[in-house]
Amino acid sequence: MAEKTYLQAISDGLRQEMRRDKRVFVIGEDVGVYGGAFKVTLGFQEEFGPWRVIDAPLSETAIVGGCTGAAIMGLRPVAEMQFSDFISCGWDQLVTVAAKQRWRAGTPVPMTVRLPSGGGFSGGPFHSQNPESSFAHIPGLKIVCPATPEDAKGLLVTAIEDPNPVLYFEHKHLYRRIKAEVPDDRYTTPFGQARIHREGDDVSVITWGAMVWTAAEAAQQLEDDGISVEIVDLRTLVPWDKKAVLESVSKTSKVLVLHEDTHTGGFGGEIAATIAEEVFEDLDAPVKRLTAPDTPVPFSPPLEKAFIPQVDDVASALRELAEY
Amino acid sequence: MAIAREAEPVGSLQEVKEAGLDREDLLGVYRNMLITRGIEERGHILYKQGKIPGSFYTGRGNEAAAVGVATAMDDQDVGTPLHRDMGVHISRGVEPWRIFAQYMGRADGPTHGRDGNVHMADSRLGLLAMVSHLPAMLPVAVGCALAFRIREEKRVAVGWFGEGASARGDCHEAMNLAGVRKLPVVFVCDNNQWAYSTPTYLEYATEHVADRAEAYGFEGVVVDGTDVLAVYRESRRAIEKARGGDGPTLIECLTLRMEGHAVHDDAFYVPKDMFERWASSDPIERFRTWLREHAELGDAEEDEITSGVKKLLNEALTRAEESPLPDPSSLAEGVFATPEDLDTPHHK
Ligand SMILES: Cc1ncc(C[n+]2csc(CCOP(=O)(O)OP(=O)(O)O)c2C)c(N)n1
Ligand SMILES: [Mg+2]
Numbered sequence: 175m176a177e178k179t180y181l182q183a184i185s186d187g188l189r190q191e192m193r194r195d196k197r198v199f200v201i202g203e204d205v206g207v208y209g210g211a212f213k214v215t216l217g218f219q220e221e222f223g224p225w226r227v228i229d230a231p232l233s234e235t236a237i238v239g240g241c242t243g244a245a246i247m248g249l250r251p252v253a254e255m256q257f258s259d260f261i262s263c264g265w266d267q268l269v270t271v272a273a274k275q276r277w278r279a280g281t282p283v284p285m286t287v288r289l290p291s292g293g294g295f296s297g298g299p300f301h302s303q304n305p306e307s308s309f310a311h312i313p314g315l316k317i318v319c320p321a322t323p324e325d326a327k328g329l330l331v332t333a334i335e336d337p338n339p340v341l342y343f344e345h346k347h348l349y350r351r352i353k354a355e356v357p358d359d360r361y362t363t364p365f366g367q368a369r370i371h372r373e374g375d376d377v378s379v380i381t382w383g384a385m386v387w388t389a390a391e392a393a394q395q396l397e398d399d400g401i402s403v404e405i406v407d408l409r410t411l412v413p414w415d416k417k418a419v420l421e422s423v424s425k426t427s428k429v430l431v432l433h434e435d436t437h438t439g440g441f442g443g444e445i446a447a448t449i450a451e452e453v454f455e456d457l458d459a460p461v462k463r464l465t466a467p468d469t470p471v472p473f474s475p476p477l478e479k480a481f482i483p484q485v486d487d488v489a490s491a492l493r494e495l496a497e498y
Numbered sequence: 499m500a501i502a503r504e505a506e507p508v509g510s511l512q513e514v515k516e517a518g519l520d521r522e523d524l525l526g527v528y529r530n531m532l533i534t535r536g537i538e539e540r541g542h543i544l545y546k547q548g549k550i551p552g553s554f555y556t557g558r559g560n561e562a563a564a565v566g567v568a569t570a571m572d573d574q575d576v577g578t579p580l581h582r583d584m585g586v587h588i589s590r591g592v593e594p595w596r597i598f599a600q601y602m603g604r605a606d607g608p609t610h611g612r613d614g615n616v617h618m619a620d621s622r623l624g625l626l627a628m629v630s631h632l633p634a635m636l637p638v639a640v641g642c643a644l645a646f647r648i649r650e651e652k653r654v655a656v657g658w659f660g661e662g663a664s665a666r667g668d669c670h671e672a673m674n675l676a677g678v679r680k681l682p683v684v685f686v687c688d689n690n691q692w693a694y695s696t697p698t699y700l701e702y703a704t705e706h707v708a709d710r711a712e713a714y715g716f717e718g719v720v721v722d723g724t725d726v727l728a729v730y731r732e733s734r735r736a737i738e739k740a741r742g743g744d745g746p747t748l749i750e751c752l753t754l755r756m757e758g759h760a761v762h763d764d765a766f767y768v769p770k771d772m773f774e775r776w777a778s779s780d781p782i783e784r785f786r787t788w789l790r791e792h793a794e795l796g797d798a799e800e801d802e803i804t805s806g807v808k809k810l811l812n813e814a815l816t817r818a819e820e821s822p823l824p825d826p827s828s829l830a831e832g833v834f835a836t837p838e839d840l841d842t843p844h845h846k
Contacts (some may be wrong), residue, residue, distance in 0.1 A: 199648060225648050231678055236671035238639045243641020246626060247576070249648065251641075270631045271638060278613045279627035281842070284837030299531070313833045337835035356807070 178356040181349040184288075185214045187327035188252060190360055191334050192222055197251060198334060201228040201237055202254030202288075211256045211292055220378040224299035238264035238287065242272045242339075245285040250334055258289035258343060259303045272339040273314030284308045285331040292384055292434055293482055298473035304383070304435040304466075306343050310444070311412045313403060316365060317411040320463025321386035323354045323410055335362065345384040352387065366413035370422070374404035376431055377495050378422040381432040382408040385483065389432055392488035396409045401496045411441050419445060420453050427458040428495045434482055437465040459498035464491045502718035502750065506725035511792045517731045519569070521793055525803065526787060529590075529780050531561040532807045534585040537594055540811060541601055542833060544679030545761050549819075552614050557582030559724070559756035560688055562662050562781030565589050567656060567686050567749070570737050575655035576624040576642050579637035581616045581832035582755070583689050585656075590623040594811055598818030602633055620840060632663035637671035638686065643676065643683035643740075654740045656733075661750075664707050673748070677714035680745035680787045684736045685711075687748065689723070690755035695767045711748035722772035723751030724781040727788070746752020753781075 178186065192198045199222075200215055208228040209216030219227040230237050234255065241251035255261050256497040261268070264287075272283045293302030310317050316338050322327040324369055325345065333340040371386050372393055379389045386407045393403035406422050423429045427451060446461045466481050508514060514524065538556035545554045558565060564585030571577060571590075581584035587597065592608070600618045608618035609627065619625035626642075628635050629827030639657030645654040659669060664687060677682045687707045691698055704710065711718030721732045729751055736747035754776035758765040765773075789795035832839075 201644075228644075228679075231671075231674055233675055235668050235673040236640060236675040239634065239637020239672070240641035240644050240675060241644075243626075244645040245641075246621070247637070247642050247645035249645045266634055267637060270629050271634055274629070275627070276835040276839065277833050278609055278617070279619060279621070280832075281608075281621050281626065283840045284835070284840065316834070337840050356606055378595065393578075407673070468528040482560055 175355045175357055177353050178323050179215060179350050180326050180344070180352045181212065182326070183323035183356045184324040184330055184344055185216070186356070187330040188214070189218065189221070191331055192218070192226065194360065197248065197250040198252060198391050199228065199249060200229040200252050200254065201230050201241065203230055203256045205229060205254050210254055211347065214254070214288070234260050234263035235267055237269035239271065240265060241285045241287070242275070243281050245283045246275070251285045252334060253285065253287045255287060255289050256459050257301045258291035258305055261289055261305060266349060268309070268339060269312050270294070272311050274307055274421045276338065278316060279310050282337045283339050284337045286330070286342055289341055289343045290346050291343045292345040292347050293471050293478060294384070296473055296475060296478060297471070299470040302471040304343070304433070306341070306411055307435055307439060307441040309341050309397065310441050314320040314338065315412060317343070318365065318409070319382040319406050319411060320409065321341045321348070321371070321383055323352060323356045325363050325369070327356055328361050329365070329409065331360060332365055336365070339402040343383065349383045363409070363429070365410045367409065368415035368418035369407045369409055370418070371405040371407045372403065374402035374426065376402045376426055376428065376494050378404045378406060378426045378429045378452065379424070379432055379442060379488070379492070380429060382411065382420050383434065385432050385434050388483060388485055389488055392492060395485070395489045396492055397497070403490065403492055414445075416448060420449065423449050424453050424456040427456055427459070428498065429461055430488070430491050431461065431463045431466050432483060432488060435466060436468050437463070439466050440465050459495050462491055462495055500705045500709060504704045505719050505721040505732050506554055506763040507722060507725050508731055512624045514727055517727070518732065519735055523569070524793055527565055527730070528785055529807060530565045530585060530588045531726065531785065532804065533588050533594060533810065534565060535782060536807055537584060537588070537597055538809045540598070540815060541763065544598070544601060551603050554601070554761040555581045556757055557584050557613055559753045559776065559781065560690060562726035562785065563688060563729050563751035563753055564721035570730050570733035571656060572656070572737075574624070575654045575656065575737065576626065578626045578628060578639045579619070580628050580632070580635070580658045580660065582622045582660070582690065584616060587625065590594060590625055592620050592623060593814070595814035597816040598815055599821045602818060604818060604821035605746060606741055606821035608820070622793070624747040633659035633666060633669050634702065636668055640672045640676045640681060640683055641679035644679070645682055646682050647828065650743050654684060654685060654737050656684045656737070658686045658688060659695060661687055661689040661691070661698055661699050661707050662695065665701050673710070673714045673746070676746045677716050680743070682740040682743070683746045684733065684740055685746060687732070687750040688753070689750050690753045692755050692759070692768065694759045694763075706749050706750055708750035711752070714746075716746045716784045717841050718748045718749065718750065720750045720752060723753035724779045724784055725786050726781060747780050754820060760771045
């Protein structure tokens with residue numbers, strides 16, 4: 175065990191898999207000599223050589239499509255999008271080819287796409303998005319959104335092992351901010367098993383990624399007022415742990431669904447609908463959603479603060495629920 | 499001004515032998531072309547009988563191009579053939595009855611009724627199933643080549659695309675990455691001069707599509723796509739060059755799409771004299787004549803081949819019609835792969 179940042183945990187997990195399994199290779203823009211825009215693959219090319227840490231041209235279609243072909247040929251590609259926003263340029267390869275190939279033609283596509291996502295540092299409309307729900311809508315893709323360093327490593331290993339295309343959303347605002355103990359040995363963190371980040375009795379928060387930490391700060395505030403908040407960290411959106419969510423909601427009877435992605439069509443809608451369908455009778459308040467508004471992500475700090483749900487926003491949403 | 503090399507036709511039997519085909523192979527090529535056309539002709543009948551749901555596409559006029567390229571591939575090579583390339587599936591050994599079953603949406607088609615038309619492939623034969631979006635399989639073919647390069651295997655990937663789809667960015671990204679990394683991939687352009695109703699001069703501004711290869715740092719070749727032997731020779735050359743580590747080639751096979759875009763389209767926009775001119779260069783008739791002139795194909799042997807193909811296809815049709823329709827309760831199976839699914843030749 176050693177204390178690691180979220181970023182180090184991703185990097186260590188990836189390096190460990192590359193040492194263990196020769197089929198694993200990395201491809202992306204500036205991932206080689208430069209070590210990636212965020213330095214996740216720093217030093218990798220020296221260790222694994224230029225054909226396992228491949229600097230690609232600025233070509234998301236060729237990167238994602240290339241990984242699809244290489245995966246079908248038996249390798250275990252890990253593609254890096256420089257920012258998750260650029261996956262739009264590889265959409266077709268992912269959604270049209272990779273996601274449907276197993277179902278349609280019987281050929282599995284075991285590949286991982288790493289997507290540095292999220293806002294909080296004035297990245298503006300094109301370097302801050304959280305596009306996970308767009309892909310959660312596509313049958314055949316798995317969606318992973320780790321919140322802690324331990325999960326960042328364990329979920330990455332599981333993603334690489336998984337025989338399907340997996341989108342691994344790593345939140346940029348967690349990279350260096352969040353530190354925790356991470357086991358040194360190889361381990362896998364199963365998909366579809368939520369983690370109770372904090373136990374509580376009065377209100378549940380269902381969330382993932384960076385919002386886990388925003389919710390945790392808000393929960394701390396409420397504790398001083400005697401309101402006990404339970405935080406369910408979904409960890410993966412496809413598959414998502416319905417059971418854990420419904421159990422928590424049935425226990426507390428009040429629920430806030432929280433995400434950094436925009437509102438309409440966000441994955442929170444799916445969770446809210448499922449709660450309404452399956453445990454309506456256990457609710458003592460309407461399901462509440464707190465999300466970013468339906469706008470592009472703004473650049474200037476006061477605008478961005480108004481866009482991304484803040485600790486105070488979460489705290490007041492929770493208070494409202496508690497008082498309902 | 500053309501930049502790509504314009505390939506010469508193939509002449510003598512001797513020349514063909516040097517390119518690697520003996521007489522037996524040549525008859526096999528002829529047979530595969532006949533099967534290819536026969537399947538698509540029967541497909542038309544099935545369609546008229548209302549047995550094919552959705553639409554129906556053929557590659558009439560492209561039989562030589564498809565069979566010629568596929569014949570030049572080795573067993574361990576892989577490819578991503580498209581909707582005009584039935585000849586590739588046939589040459590790689592797909593059983594015709596499975597294709598009829600695919601056409602009719604039956605359980606025994608390669609996609610078990612989950613996809614239609616030529617959206618199919620047998621991965622055990624080294625083929626990857628195309629998607630509708632064109633030319634989305636080119637980056638995938640490049641990815642296969644990347645895998646071969648990473649593992650230092652002497653294998654080659656062949657990626658097909660239409661001249662119309664060459665206008666899309668996937669084509670550029672695939673060729674650029676392949677050129678930069680000198681990957682063992684051969685790009686084959688089925689240039690049938692029409693993209694649905696759109697003529698070539700509204701799709702690209704160079705003389706040939708293959709002229710672009712120069713810009714990606716590799717060779718472009720234009721070959722008469724109705725000359726199966728020339729297609730074979732150029733493909734073999736390109737494939738062996740790729741296998742030897744000398745990077746990609748773009749081969750443009752020039753043909754005419756001899757039918758409408760699909761069965762619903764009567765191709766009213768194609769000038770009549772264009773059809774007439776190209777009909778006189780029918781790939782099968784052309785090869786038959788060549789075989790008679792250069793390889794002593796006689797009436798008896800020809801009859802034997804023709805009737806063999808007929809028998810094969812009649813039996814295939816019967817077998818396909820006996821195949822059940824898929825079970826609706828199986829719909830949700832296999833959206834996600836399981837670890838056992840990785841038990842394929844590629845993943846061993
Ligand atoms: C991305 C995309 N846009 C539109 C279509 C619809 N479409 C199918 S085939 C075709 C023409 C393709 O022309 P070409 O690439 O020359 O291939 P051909 O059909 O002539 O063999 C079009 C427009 C498609 N399949 N994919
Ligand atoms: Mg065309």
